Amino acid sequence: MWTMQEHYCPEQLVMKINALYLTVFTAYKIDHLINETGITLFAL
Template identity: 90%
Template sequence: MWAMLKHNCPEQLVMKINVLYLTVFTAYKIDHLINETGITRLQLTIAL
């Protein structure tokens, strides 16, 4: 594992952190929006 991390450029690490942040943030915002609108997961599944 250390050997793999040793060769990463700082830019690659920043990109991986940004992708992780955007993924988690987007999932959180979607979940928050669903909760705010009162849509349950069952209603969402039926709508799709």
């Protein structure tokens, strides 16, 4: 992945950062949703 650094464009870097952010954000939201659901289910 890092072997072609001389051809690395800022646009590609932005896309990778956006993809990473979306992955982390989605994982956080799903984890939060599971926690909320689990708390709700156990509260009943």
